[in-house]
C-alpha cells in the first residue's frame with residue numbers, strides 16, 4: 152500500500168483530470184455548490200483551498216473575487232493548476248495541507264477542504280489538528296467548508312465493492328474498496344491500451360471512515376458552529392462558521 156502522497160504522485164495525479172471527465176461540468180458543479188451555500192455573500196478576502204488538486208474549487212473562488220492560497224502535495228496536479236490559472240490571484244503551495252497556516256500573512260475569510268480530501272488525512276488526530284488550525288486562522292464570522300464521502304454508514308458489500316470509475320478507448324479505471332474498522336483501503340486499477348495490448352497498473356492507499364457526528368463534535372469543541380449540513384448520495388457537506396467574539 153502507498154501513502155496518499157505516493158498514490159497521487161505515482162498513479163492518480165496523472166489520470167485525475169481524465170477520471171473527472173468534463174472539467175467544465177466539474178467546475179460548474181462547484182460554482183453551483185458555492186452559490187447554494189451563499190459564498191458569494193461572504194466578504195471577498197483570502198480563501199484557502201486545502202487539497203486543491205487541479206483547481207476545481209480554486210478557480211470558481213477566484214471568479215467570485217477571492218484571492219486564493221491553494222495547497223496540495225501532488226506536483227503533477229499543481230502543475231495543471233498553474234497552467235490553468237495564468238495571471239489569476241492564486242498562490243500555489245506544494246506542502247502538506249496541515250501546514251497551511253505557516254503560509255498565511257492575514258486571517259482567512261474562507262477555508263475549504265473539498266472533494267473528499269478530508270478522508271485522505273492519515274488519522275483522526277490529524278483531522279482534529281486541521282480543525283483547530285482552521286479555527287485559529289479564520290477571521291471572525293469566517294467560513295470553513297468540508298465535503299467528504301461517508302465510508303462509514305454505507306458499507307458496500309461483496310461485488311458492490313468493485314466500482315467502475317471511467318473508461319474510454321484507451322483506458323479503463325476500476326476501484327475496489329476493502330473495509331477496516333477506522334479506514335477503507337482503496338485499490339485503483341487502470342488498464343492502459345498499448346498497441347493491441349491492455350497493460351494493468353495498480354496502486355492502493357487508505358482513506359478514513361469519518362463519522363459525521365464525531366466530526367461535528369470536534370468542530371463544536373473548537374468553538375465553531377455548523378450552519379449547514381447536507382448528505383446527498385453519500386457525500387457529506389458541512390458549512391461551518393467562526394463566531395464573532397463578544398468583547
Ligand SMILES: C[S@@+](CC[C@H](N)C(=O)[O-])C[C@H]1O[C@@H](n2cnc3c(N)ncnc32)[C@H](O)[C@@H]1O
Pocket residue numbers: 155159201202203204205206207208222223224225228246247248249265266267268271272
Ligand atoms: C480527491 S482529490 C480532491 C482535489 C480537489 N479538491 C477536487 O475536488 O478536485 C484530493 C487531493 O488532496 C491532495 N491531498 C491529500 N492529502 C493531502 C495532504 N495531507 N496535504 C496536501 N494535499 C493532500 C491530493 O494530492 C489530491 O490532490
